[in-house]
Amino acid sequence: MVINKSLDEVELIAALLHDVQTSHGVVFNNKTVRLTLKKVRQRVSSEGLGFLTKTLPRLGKAFDKALLEKEQFDCTSIGFKPYERTKLPRFLGELFIHVFSPDGVPLQEPCVHCIKHIRMILYCFYKYELPYTHEQEQQVVSAFKSAEDDLSVIVKRIQEIESALTKCGRRRPIPLTSNDTVSIAREAKILLSSVFSRFDPSDIVPKHGPGAVATRQQLWTKFRWTNVSRTITHKYPLDAYFYASLGHVCDCLDDFSVITDDSLPARVVLVPKDSRGPRLISCEPVDFQWIQQGLSRAITELVEGHHLTRDNVRFTDQEPNRSAAKQSSRSGRYSTLDLKEASDRVSLDLVRLLFPPNIFEYLTACRSSCTQLPDGSILPLQKFAPMGSALCFPIMALTIWAILAAGVEDADTRSSIYVYGDDVIVPTAYAVNAIERLESFGLKINHDKSCTSGFFRESCGLDAYKGEEVTPVRFRTVWSSSRCPEVYTSWIAYANSLFDRHYYNAYDYIVEELYRIYGPIPDDSMNLSCPSLRLVALDRRPKRRRSNKSLQRLEYLVYDVKSPSIQKDIAGWSMLLRYHTEGAKSPTRISSLRSPVEPTRLVLRDMLLLRKGLFEGTVDSSPLLEAEEPFSVRLYTRRRTSLLVRRWR
Numbered sequence: 001m002v003i004n005k006s007l008d009e010v011e012l013i014a015a016l017l018h019d020v021q022t023s024h025g026v027v028f029n030n031k032t033v034r035l036t037l038k039k040v041r042q043r044v045s046s047e048g049l050g051f052l053t054k055t056l057p058r059l060g061k062a063f064d065k066a067l068l069e070k071e072q073f074d075c076t077s078i079g080f081k082p083y084e085r086t087k088l089p090r091f092l093g094e095l096f097i098h099v100f101s102p103d104g105v106p107l108q109e110p111c112v113h114c115i116k117h118i119r120m121i122l123y124c125f126y127k128y129e130l131p132y133t134h135e136q137e138q139q140v141v142s143a144f145k146s147a148e149d150d151l152s153v154i155v156k157r158i159q160e161i162e163s164a165l166t167k168c169g170r171r172r173p174i175p176l177t178s179n180d181t182v183s184i185a186r187e188a189k190i191l192l193s194s195v196f197s198r199f200d201p202s203d204i205v206p207k208h209g210p211g212a213v214a215t216r217q218q219l220w221t222k223f224r225w226t227n228v229s230r231t232i233t234h235k236y237p238l239d240a241y242f243y244a245s246l247g248h249v250c251d252c253l254d255d256f257s258v259i260t261d262d263s264l265p266a267r268v269v270l271v272p273k274d275s276r277g278p279r280l281i282s283c284e285p286v287d288f289q290w291i292q293q294g295l296s297r298a299i300t301e302l303v304e305g306h307h308l309t310r311d312n313v314r315f316t317d318q319e320p321n322r323s324a325a326k327q328s329s330r331s332g333r334y335s336t337l338d339l340k341e342a343s344d345r346v347s348l349d350l351v352r353l354l355f356p357p358n359i360f361e362y363l364t365a366c367r368s369s370c371t372q373l374p375d376g377s378i379l380p381l382q383k384f385a386p387m388g389s390a391l392c393f394p395i396m397a398l399t400i401w402a403i404l405a406a407g408v409e410d411a412d413t414r415s416s417i418y419v420y421g422d423d424v425i426v427p428t429a430y431a432v433n434a435i436e437r438l439e440s441f442g443l444k445i446n447h448d449k450s451c452t453s454g455f456f457r458e459s460c461g462l463d464a465y466k467g468e469e470v471t472p473v474r475f476r477t478v479w480s481s482s483r484c485p486e487v488y489t490s491w492i493a494y495a496n497s498l499f500d501r502h503y504y505n506a507y508d509y510i511v512e513e514l515y516r517i518y519g520p521i522p523d524d525s526m527n528l529s530c531p532s533l534r535l536v537a538l539d540r541r542p543k544r545r546r547s548n549k550s551l552q553r554l555e556y557l558v559y560d561v562k563s564p565s566i567q568k569d570i571a572g573w574s575m576l577l578r579y580h581t582e583g584a585k586s587p588t589r590i591s592s593l594r595s596p597v598e599p600t601r602l603v604l605r606d607m608l609l610l611r612k613g614l615f616e617g618t619v620d621s622s623p624l625l626e627a628e629e630p631f632s633v634r635l636y637t638r639r640r641t642s643l644l645v646r647r648w649r
């Protein structure tokens with residue numbers, strides 16, 4: 001018997017087809033599986049993996065668009081032969097005829113299970129992270145530049161609205177009767193002013209983020225400041241936000257080079273996304289990122305606690321959006337809106353128009369005004385912040401919410417607007433107006449993926465039809481025949497997702513391939529704190545075991561994933577600065593530690609004084625500065641360098 005050297009994508013498709021045959025044997029019999037698989041092999045042989053990663057997803061998008069009742073389904077323009085006198089493809093046609101009529105119109109009662117199986121086959125390799133070409137890189141960069149060019153027209157429109165608002169004076173306009181952009185802008189300003197009425201943007205604890213920075217420092221060198229932009233120090237003084245105390249400033253003054261008049265540009269990098277190409281991220285300069293992280297955490301805390309936004313704007317919990325989408329796929333009560341290039345289309349002028357002036361000053365103090373493209377050219381930014389800025393996500397979500405909630409007099413409608421980043425849910429009765437409003441302020445709606453009619457809904461990674469989840473399992477990590485931690489954990493997760501959706505043949509195929517390379521793998525019944533499969537035969541489970549008398553449990557020698565750590569000694573002041581911003585259990589906002597008459601300033605210095613017992617605060621500071629768990633300022637984790645190790649679990 002010949003043993004495959006690696007997982008075969010076509011064989012995985014074959015296993016999925018056999019699972020479809022198992023559940024729909026009446027319409028999808030053995031002959032159908034054989035003919036369908038033959039067609040897959042032929043087209044993969046002639047087109048390569050592009051048939052699985054590009055051609056099949058194109059058919060899937062046409063399928064979804066027809067479910068959304070955007071247009072009739074027609075496979076002829078996608079490169080699939082139709083049945084005679086129909087618009088339905090021969091490929092998986094036995095399933096398609098249980099969803100559409102011969103002319104491509106959704107049936108009154110389509111088979112939801114057929115919908116689930118069709119989408120599983122068509123989308124399973126859609127996000128496969130294959131190497132991308134130079135042409136794909138150029139397309140992503142060109143799209144980024146094109147979105148920036150489009151903002152020029154939008155900025156003129158925003159400036160006209162701002163001018164009209166100035167002429168309105170202080171008088172509040174009459175209630176909205178249409179999508180009047182001036183009235184919407186005014187109401188949005190009022191809403192955001194209410195949200196930020198008691199917010200102090202200077203009352204933050206800055207923090208370094210986990211990602212790369214434009215200035216290319218390693219994490220352990222980020223705490224040593226050599227230059228800081230003057231735009232930041234106007235609002236966030238150097239001694240208060242970049243040093244642990246005045247003593248730190250004095251001792252490390254020789255290390256500091258200059259306060260630059262012009263900020264350093266951000267830096268565009270391309271990171272792997274999926275088979276369609278890379279994702280563009282703009283790395284921020286280290287001094288900007290430091291303040292952005294602190295301000296972002298403070299804004300997030302404010303929004304998730306404020307009575308106007310806590311139930312409608314979220315940053316950490318996707319479940320309300322997912323639940324609303326699933327329920328609405330049956331009732332039609334809510335519509336899901338898909339925004340295209342949302343982070344690139346929130347202009348700086350729009351943020352200036354809507355946000356309170358004092359908040360806007362602090363937001364722009366730590367905003368990159370330009371970014372460096374991969375070819376070395378500098379691109380001035382008219383957008384508020386590209387993806388990569390810590391403020392991109394919260395400001396984008398608040399902008400979208402404010403525009404949609406502005407002037408909505410019906411309390412039920414306003415309370416039924418849910419925003420998670422650029423994932424938006426609105427009442428269906430309000431959907432047309434919501435789209436017009438967002439587009440009038442320069443945001444771009446992907447009409448093909450926005451679910452405003454029919455019974456299909458999509459939000460926060462969940463796809464649903466008539467109350468049933470039809471989300472396919474999308475394979476991302478490319479299989480490798482050598483032992484790799486990313487492959488091990490990812491494909492165990494894929495196998496488990498297939499098992500949960502009753503694709504048992506596909507599950508068995510993946511498990512067999514995993515066992516061939518990695519040997520015995522535990523399953524969930526063993527209750528081990530390591531990657532585990534749903535179900536494993538007894539002879540495929542780990543055999544080596546021992547009794548741990550200290551923990552009074554039975555342990556097995558299994559594969560696990562660990563992130564290697566390194567020890568780095570840095571200057572004492574830098575270690576203290578890191579402890580106060582990362583290791584200490586300090587609040588995001590520390591105004592509660594101050595006396596009412598003391599101005600909010602010198603955040604980190606006051607924290608140091610608290611540690612020394614020299615600050616007369618209004619509360620007991622010891623529990624606030626107690627570390628949640630043992631924390632070492634010398635210990636750093638190497639990111640994206642996971643190791644596969646054997647250990648007792």
